[in-house]
Amino acid sequence: xxxxxxxxxxxxxxxEPLFGTESWQIAGYHIPFTNSALWMxxxxxxxxxxxxxxxxxxLVPGRWQMAVESFxxxxxxxxxxxxxxxxxxxxxxxxxxxxxxxFANFLGLLPLGVLGLHPFTFTSHFSATGVLAxxxxxxxxxxxxxxxxxxxxxxxxxxxxxxxMIPLIFVVELISFxxxxxxxxxxxxxxxxxxxxxxxxxSSFVIxxxxxxxxxxxxxxLPSFILMIGICALELLVAGIQxxxxxxxxxxxxxxxxxxx
Amino acid sequence: MDAKAAALLGAGLAAIGCGLASIGVxxxxxxxxxxxxxxxxxxxxxxxxxxxxxxxxxxxxxxSFVVAALLIFA
Numbered sequence: 001x002x003x004x005x006x007x008x009x010x011x012x013x014x015x016e017p018l019f020g021t022e023s024w025q026i027a028g029y030h031i032p033f034t035n036s037a038l039w040m041x042x043x044x045x046x047x048x049x050x051x052x053x054x055x056x057x058x059l060v061p062g063r064w065q066m067a068v069e070s071f072x073x074x075x076x077x078x079x080x081x082x083x084x085x086x087x088x089x090x091x092x093x094x095x096x097x098x099x100x101x102x103f104a105n106f107l108g109l110l111p112l113g114v115l116g117l118h119p120f121t122f123t124s125h126f127s128a129t130g131v132l133a134x135x136x137x138x139x140x141x142x143x144x145x146x147x148x149x150x151x152x153x154x155x156x157x158x159x160x161x162x163x164x165m166i167p168l169i170f171v172v173e174l175i176s177f178x179x180x181x182x183x184x185x186x187x188x189x190x191x192x193x194x195x196x197x198x199x200x201x202x203s204s205f206v207i208x209x210x211x212x213x214x215x216x217x218x219x220x221x222l223p224s225f226i227l228m229i230g231i232c233a234l235e236l237l238v239a240g241i242q243x244x245x246x247x248x249x250x251x252x253x254x255x256x257x258x259x260x261x
Numbered sequence: 262m263d264a265k266a267a268a269l270l271g272a273g274l275a276a277i278g279c280g281l282a283s284i285g286v287x288x289x290x291x292x293x294x295x296x297x298x299x300x301x302x303x304x305x306x307x308x309x310x311x312x313x314x315x316x317x318x319x320x321x322x323x324x325s326f327v328v329a330a331l332l333i334f335a
Contacts, residue, residue, distance in 0.1 A: 082309060183320055190323040245316045248309060 009200040013124055013193065036122040043103040050099075071099065075247070082251035086258045093139070097132065098247040105192060105239030109232070123242075124192040126185060133185035136250045144257035155260055184249055191242050195235045202228045268332045275329040282322020289314045 017024075017032035024032045054061075054068030061069060075095045079087035101123060108121025122128045144152040156173040157166055202224045209221035262270075293311045297304035 078309075081306075186327065187316065187320050187323060190326050191319075194323070194326055241312070241315075245312055248312055249316060251309075252313065 009197045009204070012118070012120075012196060012200060015125070035120045036125065036128065039104070039107060039120045039122050040128075043100060043107050046103055046107070047096075047099045071095070078247060078251055079254075082248070083255045083258055087251070087254065090254055094247055094250060097136070097250065098243055101132070101188065101246055102240065102243040105243060106236075108192065108196070109235055109239060121192050121196060123188055124196060126189045129189040130181070130185040132188075132246075133181040136184065136253060137181035140253045140257040143254070147258065148260060152257075152260070155256055180253060184246065188242050188246055191238055195231075195238055198231060199228065199235065202231065272329040272332040275325045275332065278325025278328070279322050282318060282325070285318035285321065286315060289318050 015034045015036050017034055018038055019033060024030070051068055054065040056062075056065060058065060072091070072095060075098060076088075076091055079090055079094060083090070104121065104123045108119050108123065110119050112119050144155070148154075156170045156177065158169065158173070161169050205224040206217075206221045206228070209216045209219075209224075289311065293304075293307070293314075296307075
């Protein structure tokens with residue numbers, strides 16, 4: 001890419017069909033097996049291997065079992081502290097969601113590019129994160145109406161609101177409720193996308209100054225390379241935090257559905 | 262100034278939002294540490310709220326990225 005002189009940092013997010021499946025069609029829609037689908041399948045497979053390896057139920061757990069149990073214990077504690085006893089039944093859903101996002105974020109950061117295999121971060125697409133967010137939102141709505149019926153609408157009127165303020169507060173709370181799936185998906189997608197664009201821009205500095213001459217490389221290329229190492233560490237942190245924040249906000253929304261305010 | 266140049270300028274101005282969000286995120290963690298050092302016993306129980314505050318502050322900064330991306334690509 002450096003040979004072309006201009007680097008396109010958005011190129012890494014291109015979705016393309018793999019293994020000659022371009023002509024696949026389902027019910028008239030063009031649905032090939034893309035690189036996005038490949039990395040989704042890979043992260044699901046890795047989670048299955050990870051969990052199966054720790055599922056031996058030994059009385060004295062080994063290292064692997066401890067690793068898996070610390071994750072399930074973490075999700076269990078998250079639900080217990082945010083939703084209470086009613087949150088127990090969401091452990092499978094939240095564990096799946098958290099692990100899927102976590103593995104996807106970390107897989108996308110793997111330096112497999114040196115082997116010629118370019119990892120694809122599907123969480124950097126709103127179509128992927130948006131569906132996960134809508135899934136959470138749908139569960140909140142279904143559970144909320146199933147448990148509380150029309151009383152669920154009292155979520156939009158906080159306790160102690162003066163009578164004259166109710167129409168205004170209701171509209172404001174309704175908007176803040178409806179914008180939730182959007183903000184939930186948007187946060188994850190933009191955080192991952194911005195990080196990957198930043199890494200690509202910095203690496204293009206290193207390569208293009210290295211190709212130009214040694215003086216330019218020492219002035220601009222080397223500092224960007226050192227900065228890149230720091231940014232990589234930051235991206236690892238962001239990958240973990242974003243998965244945690246997604247799980248945490250899902251907990252908070254489930255709490256609204258289970259216990260109202 | 263043609264429309265494309267104005268859009269690119271606007272995208273650059275949207276980057277101000279990233280700086281403002283960094284003040285917000287810094288504030289969230291600074292205040293948390295301040296409180297946590299005064300009362301370390303209560304700190305661990307408040308970590309969930311810390312990250313909810315962080316998520317809210319961060320989202321508003323990320324929106325400036327979205328605005329910039331829309332101005333450049335849309």
